[in-house]
Amino acid sequence: MDEPLNLVLFSGTDDRLQAAAVLTAGAAALGKPVNIFLQYWALDAFRADRIGRDHGLAPEAGPEGRAAVAALAKAGQASWAETLRQAKDLGGVDIQACSLSMDLLHLDNGDLDPLVDGVEGVTSFYLNAGQGQLVFI
Amino acid sequence: MEAAEITRTVDAKGLSCPMPIVRTAQTMKVVGSGALVEVLATDPGSVKDFVAWCRSTGNELIDQSSDGVVYRFVIRRK
Numbered sequence: 001m002d003e004p005l006n007l008v009l010f011s012g013t014d015d016r017l018q019a020a021a022v023l024t025a026g027a028a029a030l031g032k033p034v035n036i037f038l039q040y041w042a043l044d045a046f047r048a049d050r051i052g053r054d055h056g057l058a059p060e061a062g063p064e065g066r067a068a069v070a071a072l073a074k075a076g077q078a079s080w081a082e083t084l085r086q087a088k089d090l091g092g093v094d095i096q097a098c099s100l101s102m103d104l105l106h107l108d109n110g111d112l113d114p115l116v117d118g119v120e121g122v123t124s125f126y127l128n129a130g131q132g133q134l135v136f137i
Numbered sequence: 138m139e140a141a142e143i144t145r146t147v148d149a150k151g152l153s154c155p156m157p158i159v160r161t162a163q164t165m166k167v168v169g170s171g172a173l174v175e176v177l178a179t180d181p182g183s184v185k186d187f188v189a190w191c192r193s194t195g196n197e198l199i200d201q202s203s204d205g206v207v208y209r210f211v212i213r214r215k
Contacts, residue, residue, distance in 0.1 A: 076151055
């Protein structure tokens with residue numbers, strides 16, 4: 001269980017972020033370290049002033065999918081941000097913003113939600129990833 | 138399992154996967170070794186999840202039952 005799970009988050013829609021948050025929380029509960037690297041639209045969703053907003057769903061959701069996701073939220077499912085907070089509370093979860101994406105979106109560290117631990121380049125991400133699995137979402 | 142022996146109850150009813158496991162893992166960090174933790178959940182996936190989680194973490198699943206709506210697990214912290 002020592003090798004980390006490494007998640008590269010690219011998409012900024014709520015369904016994909018929720019899926020990533022569930023994978024993160026499950027790994028954290030097993031004591032498995034998780035490294036998350038935020039790129040492009042996923043990073044945009046972690047802006048302090050936007051994290052609580054509706055970020056929409058992936059195109060494949062369709063009307064039925066949207067209704068199903070809405071029903072789950074109404075039933076009290078934790079948001080992806082809250083799920084990540086709980087996972088971080090367990091320890092071993094490190095969330096880093098991609099420095100290139102920070103430039104692309106014209107962001108400073110102060111623009112990001114406190115869930116984000118820092119900013120790093122891809123080399124640092126790979127170094128910390130070790131021999132663990134890498135998943136792109 | 139006698140109720141008096143339960144150290145802590147995790148009420149995870151209504152929570153969807155993986156929050157019952159997450160709440161339980163959080164609780165295990167604050168109770169002592171050997172403590173008995175009771176978990177109440179309504180997520181059907183929690184049945185397989187708690188078996189797998191206990192096997193992986195070394196905590197002991199000593200009792201599990203269900204009334205068809207609520208799943209109850211009693212886990213001894215390693």
